[in-house]
Amino acid sequence: MNNYLKTMLKEDSLKEKVVVITGGGTGLGKAMAQYFLELGADIVIASRKFDVLEKAAAELYGKTKGNILTAKCDVSDYKDVEQLLSASVKRFGKVDVLLNNAAGNFISPTERLSNRAFDIIINIVLKGTYNCTLAFGKHWIANKQNATVLNIVTTYASTGSAYVVPSACAKAGVLALTRSLAVEWAKYGIRFNAIAPGLFPTKGAWSRLLPGDLKDKFDLAQKVPLKRVGEHQELSNLAAYLISDYSAYINGEVITIDGGEWLKGAGQFNMLEAISEELWDEIERTIRNVNSSQ
Ligand code: HXC
Ligand code: NAP
Numbered sequence: 001m002n003n004y005l006k007t008m009l010k011e012d013s014l015k016e017k018v019v020v021i022t023g024g025g026t027g028l029g030k031a032m033a034q035y036f037l038e039l040g041a042d043i044v045i046a047s048r049k050f051d052v053l054e055k056a057a058a059e060l061y062g063k064t065k066g067n068i069l070t071a072k073c074d075v076s077d078y079k080d081v082e083q084l085l086s087a088s089v090k091r092f093g094k095v096d097v098l099l100n101n102a103a104g105n106f107i108s109p110t111e112r113l114s115n116r117a118f119d120i121i122i123n124i125v126l127k128g129t130y131n132c133t134l135a136f137g138k139h140w141i142a143n144k145q146n147a148t149v150l151n152i153v154t155t156y157a158s159t160g161s162a163y164v165v166p167s168a169c170a171k172a173g174v175l176a177l178t179r180s181l182a183v184e185w186a187k188y189g190i191r192f193n194a195i196a197p198g199l200f201p202t203k204g205a206w207s208r209l210l211p212g213d214l215k216d217k218f219d220l221a222q223k224v225p226l227k228r229v230g231e232h233q234e235l236s237n238l239a240a241y242l243i244s245d246y247s248a249y250i251n252g253e254v255i256t257i258d259g260g261e262w263l264k265g266a267g268q269f270n271m272l273e274a275i276s277e278e279l280w281d282e283i284e285r286t287i288r289n290v291n292s293s294q
Contacts, residue, residue, distance in 0.1 A: 007035065008237035013244050015040035018092040020084065022046050022075050022132060023102030025056040027202030028152070031232035032099065032239045037066030039240055044088045044095075046073040047102060067092070075102050075128030081135045089139075097243045098136045100129040100151045100174070105167040106208040118166045125170035130177060137185060146189035148243050151178050153254065155196045155262040164209070175254060182252030191251045193242050198258020199223070200230040226259035 019036050023029040024045030033043050037060060045053055045060075045068065053070040060068055069091045073084040088095050104124035108117070133149060140147045156164065157171035175194060182192040199220050206215055221228050238257055241247050256262065264270050275283070 004234050005231055007038065007233065009039055009240050009244060009246070011039065013039045013246070014240065017041045017096045017243070018044070018088065018094055019097040019099060019243060020044040020046065020088050020095055020132075020136070021099040021101055022073070022128065024099075025049065025053040025070075027204045028197070028200060028232060028235055029099075029101040030056050030060070032101070032236045033068075034060055034063060035233070035236035035240055036243070037064035037068070039244075040066075041097075042067040042069075042092050044069045044071055044084070044091070046071040046075070046084050048072065048074050075131055076123035078131050078135065081131045084132075085135050085139055094143075094145065095136060095139070095147070096145075097148045097150065098132055099239070099243070100132055100149065102128050103152070103167070105164060105205070107163045107211075109163065110165045113166070121166035122170045122173075125167060126173040126177075129174045133177065133181065137181070137188075137190060140190055141185075141188050144188075148191045149178075149181070149193075150239060150242050151175075151192070151194040153178075153194045153196050155198055155256055155258055157194075157196060157254075159262060159266070178254065179252050186251060191248070193247070193250055193252070194254040195235065195238060195242065196254050196256040196258070197235055198230060198256070198261040200232060200235055223264065224259040224261045225264050228259065230257060230259065 014036050019041045021029050021033050021043065024033045024043070025047050029045065033045055037043055043060070043066065045056060047053055050070065050072040053072070057068045057070045060066065069088065071084045071087050073080045075081060085095065102124060104121050129151060136147070151174050153171045153175050154167070156168050157175040160172070161168050178192045178194045181190070185192070210218065235257060238255060242250065242255070
């Protein structure tokens with residue numbers, strides 16, 4: 001087994017922590033839920049599709065025998081979010097961690113989007129995140145309870161990206177929220193961090209970002225200096241650390257986990273990777289000649 005597929009933290013690292021994961025029934029949310037359960041956490045998974053959540057909960061229970069609550073919740077609806085909070089507190093007595101992971105996204109030239117299509121992405125990603133953060137934050141502050149918020153953003157939250165503009169706008173907003181409240185709510189003992197994942201194949205993302213045979217047309221691993229996509233366990237290891245007490249002094253940080261992908265796109269001369277050793281010999285000779293003749 002490759003070392004990066006191994007689990008990282010000690011057993012019981014999340015014991016007695018109650019973690020609410022939005023979008024926890026699929027993809028990366030479900031992968032993180034499984035690892036948190038393995039580390040002893042009690043988990044609430046919340047999203048719009050109750051049947052998907054129930055199926056995921058049965059699978060997670062089968063694997064971990066942990067405590068799992070499912071909650072039907074549209075994060076863009078504040079009333080739903082308040083119900084998620086009260087159901088979580090009713091079942092587990094408290095919430096220690098909010099993981100804002102729910103998202104919506106698809107590729108499209110921006111001029112083809114209706115205003116409603118733009119709204120729908122912003123409503124899930126940015127409004128959903130601030131709805132949950134506000135409801136849970138008010139609860140924690142009123143109850144004088146320490147807590148941690150972990151937000152899942154993307155590398156293009158910082159750089160922007162063509163063809164996923166509503167998502168880029170929304171994720172940039174989530175990043176601003178993370179950094180702002182890391183400072184403002186530290187006095188209440190509430191910590192905020194974010195993870196910016198690179199390429200982590202999931203059905204939800206790949207069916208909307210690389211639909212049809214697009215995924216066969218692009219070898220995504222070639223975009224990454226480490227020449228591979230990410231494994232869900234690698235992301236789960238980082239997330240578990242960031243919600244655990246081991247990271248108690250990390251606040252307001254966004255940690256990129258992308259094998260160097262976004263930097264490869266950014267560096268002005270990164271395309272020189274294509275040059276062979278022989279050509280480099282020739283280039284070196286040419287530059288040395290120029291240097292000595294000037
Ligand atoms: C143009 C489109 C469209 C398309 C939908 N719309 N698909 N417009 N091109 N391909 C428009 C619709 O016509 C409608 O506008 C509006 O968007 C809302 O669509 P609905 O289908 O009514 O909405 P809904 O059923 O709520 O679905 C929301 C969704 C869907 C976001 C469109 O994809 C979804 O439920 N996604 C959740 C999961 C997800 O997206 N996961 C991927 C996250 S990946 P009109 O005007 O016609 O009413 C991610 C990773 C990023 O974030 C980084 C990866 C490397
Ligand atoms: P995914 O499986 O499609 O997860 C998205 C989840 O969000 C689904 O479970 C969906 O469940 C939920 N959701 C959507 N709208 C919702 C709403 N209004 N209310 C509540 N829940 C809602 O995709 P994923 O790849 O695992 O993505 C997880 C997170 O990682 C997202 O934040 C994404 O932006 C981020 N990310 C992923 C990648 C990647 O390579 N996969 C890269 C960068 C960032 P329902 O449909 O049941 O509501």
